[in-house]
Amino acid sequence: xxxxxxxxxxxxxxxxxxxxxxxxSLTAVLASLVEPTMYLLSVGFGVGALVGRVAGVEVRYAAxxxxxxxxxxxxxxxxxxxxxxxxxxxxxxxxxDAIVPTPLSVADIAxxxxxxxxxWGLFAAVGFVLVMxxxxxxxxxxxxxxxxxxxxxxxxxxxGGLAVTTYLRDWSDFQLIQLVMLPxxxxxxxxxxxxxxxGWLRPLVELLPLYQSIQLLxxxxxxxxxxxxxxxAGYLMLFGALALALATRRxxxxxxx
Amino acid sequence: xxxxxxxxxxxxTKIYRSRDGAPAFRAVDGxxxxxxxxxxxxxxxxxxAGKSSxxxxxxxxxxxxxxxxxxxxxxxxxxxxxxxxxxxxxPQDDCLDRELSVRENILVYGRYFGLRRDLIRERLGELxxxxxxxxxxxxxxxxxxxxxxxxxxxARSLINRPEILLLDxxxxxxxxxxxxILWDRLYRLKQDGVTLIITTHYMDxxxxxxxxxxxxxxxxxxxEGSPRALIExxxxxxxxxxxxxxxxxxxxxxxxxxxxxxxxxxxxxxRVVVYAHDGEAALAQVHAAQLSPITALVRRATLEDVxxxxxxxxxxx
Numbered sequence: 001x002x003x004x005x006x007x008x009x010x011x012x013x014x015x016x017x018x019x020x021x022x023x024x025s026l027t028a029v030l031a032s033l034v035e036p037t038m039y040l041l042s043v044g045f046g047v048g049a050l051v052g053r054v055a056g057v058e059v060r061y062a063a064x065x066x067x068x069x070x071x072x073x074x075x076x077x078x079x080x081x082x083x084x085x086x087x088x089x090x091x092x093x094x095x096x097d098a099i100v101p102t103p104l105s106v107a108d109i110a111x112x113x114x115x116x117x118x119x120w121g122l123f124a125a126v127g128f129v130l131v132m133x134x135x136x137x138x139x140x141x142x143x144x145x146x147x148x149x150x151x152x153x154x155x156x157x158x159x160g161g162l163a164v165t166t167y168l169r170d171w172s173d174f175q176l177i178q179l180v181m182l183p184x185x186x187x188x189x190x191x192x193x194x195x196x197x198x199g200w201l202r203p204l205v206e207l208l209p210l211y212q213s214i215q216l217l218x219x220x221x222x223x224x225x226x227x228x229x230x231x232x233a234g235y236l237m238l239f240g241a242l243a244l245a246l247a248t249r250r251x252x253x254x255x256x257x
Numbered sequence: 258x259x260x261x262x263x264x265x266x267x268x269x270t271k272i273y274r275s276r277d278g279a280p281a282f283r284a285v286d287g288x289x290x291x292x293x294x295x296x297x298x299x300x301x302x303x304x305x306a307g308k309s310s311x312x313x314x315x316x317x318x319x320x321x322x323x324x325x326x327x328x329x330x331x332x333x334x335x336x337x338x339x340x341x342x343x344x345x346x347x348p349q350d351d352c353l354d355r356e357l358s359v360r361e362n363i364l365v366y367g368r369y370f371g372l373r374r375d376l377i378r379e380r381l382g383e384l385x386x387x388x389x390x391x392x393x394x395x396x397x398x399x400x401x402x403x404x405x406x407x408x409x410x411x412a413r414s415l416i417n418r419p420e421i422l423l424l425d426x427x428x429x430x431x432x433x434x435x436x437x438i439l440w441d442r443l444y445r446l447k448q449d450g451v452t453l454i455i456t457t458h459y460m461d462x463x464x465x466x467x468x469x470x471x472x473x474x475x476x477x478x479x480x481e482g483s484p485r486a487l488i489e490x491x492x493x494x495x496x497x498x499x500x501x502x503x504x505x506x507x508x509x510x511x512x513x514x515x516x517x518x519x520x521x522x523x524x525x526x527x528r529v530v531v532y533a534h535d536g537e538a539a540l541a542q543v544h545a546a547q548l549s550p551i552t553a554l555v556r557r558a559t560l561e562d563v564x565x566x567x568x569x570x571x572x573x574x
Binding site for chain 2: 004009010013014016017020021024025093094095096097098099100101102103104105255256257
């Protein structure tokens with residue numbers, strides 16, 4: 001049986017459902033800001049006291065890492081929704097058993113979950129920009145571009161999360177996900193520029209979706225603009241589209257057995 | 258009732274492909290059936306008989322592996338969303354949105370069917386009344402009892418005014434009172450002309466609710482008909498149940514068989530059952546044979562006797 005086509009109204013009905021649940025868990029949104037804020041305070045200001053100003057962009061270190069942590073905040077918020085939350089709906093709540101028999105197609109369900117997760121990413125991004133403002137880390141109005149940028153970051157990681165979820169066998173598999181996500185967070189140039197790496201390693205780092213997300217958000221946030229941003233946007237768009245196609249294909253096999 | 262059937266299946270087959278080298282599993286093995294509009298039809302059978310697979314194919318959420326299936330005049334493989342828009346499904350687990358209120362659960366479900374909000378609100382009152390949940394409208398699902406949740410699941414499935422309602426073991430896990438309330442609700446639906454398709458392994462439920470039953474075993478339909486017709490066709494009018502001391506049952510069953518008592522003598526772990534047209538006469542024969550059971554009970558044959566005969570006792574747990 002095919003995944004069926006997308007129908008905007010059907011897709012949005014799932015987004016509406018998730019929004020209702022989301023409305024009841026605003027504290028969870030605030031909680032999702034705690035971790036990035038702690039990184040910003042400890043690394044941005046703590047380590048930053050040793051670093052001083054960052055050469056090339058001429059801003060203090062906390063202002064340099066803030067947009068990268070912003071990208072990880074959007075990433076985690078979106079990713080958690082399509083991994084933890086969707087897996088829980090599949091295994092514990094069995095929500096899809098009630099949704100599949102309605103006119104919604106699997107394509108509607110997959111896209112609806114991704115759009116919902118993108119909103120989570122967006123809220124986390126807006127919240128974190130406010131934290132940055134409170135801490136005096138806004139150095140350019142270009143930070144406003146980080147908001148649409150966070151939509152793309154959210155899309156790539158929401159779709160990626162959904163694709164990963166279709167491979168999970170059990171809750172313990174989330175440890176494997178952590179084994180990928182944590183090193184990516186640490187090494188995808190969150191805390192230093194890619195020039196730190198030897199030449200042969202750079203292409204590998206540049207393949208990481210978080211690296212591309214940071215590329216998309218950091219420089220515009222610091223008021224620097226170049227065409228590389230478009231390449232990053234294109235990468236994230238393609239990454240998200242491929243992941244969504246894979247997720248839809250696998251979900252179809254799982255939900256319409 | 259025998260106008261144009263609302264569902265027709267011919268040689269319907271479901272094969273689950275093998276994974277990790279296990280052989281393919283034939284869950285439904287070429288079955289035929291058809292339902293008329295407004296009929297209540299029950300699929301009866303032990304676990305693994307193929308009931309749920311059949312239901313999933315009927316709901317247009319599982320492709321048939323062979324044979325033909327027509328639901329509301331359409332082919333589920335081609336018209337899935339259009340079929341699903343006109344049927345209701347009550348899954349075995351409630352699958353409600355636990356974080357949301359009773360009202361929101363119905364509202365959200367209506368949106369899946371593309372219904373306008375004001376239309377859903379219009380139907381909401383009537384569905385809450387139907388489910389006897391008016392006072393719980395704003396309660397979170399989390400706090401509802403099992404019976405209330407099940408009624409909410411049914412109410413929710415009615416938001417699109419379905420012509421066919423598929424219920425997978427609707428009263429499993431409910432207490433007797435909650436079951437009777439639920440049966441009453443289902444009767445009302447049937448009266449309103451909704452076609453009910455039910456799977457169950459409760460005989461009383463099948464007898465209460467269904468006009469017609471199909472007994473499934475091993476992916477096949479082994480018998481079909483009204484509850485009364487099934488009893489008449491497959492078992493005797495009466496049944497004599499005899500209890501002896503535990504060790505004696507096998508020997509007693511042997512002796513009764515030698516004496517050709519009744520139509521059939523069945524040995525169970527805890528009793529010997531004699532199928533006879535006249536139970537009292539059979540009991541008199543038992544006494545004449547110098548056997549003195551600890552207890553003896555003559556009763557009318559039920560659907561359970563049919564079920565046990567057709568599907569084999571060893572499968573029941």
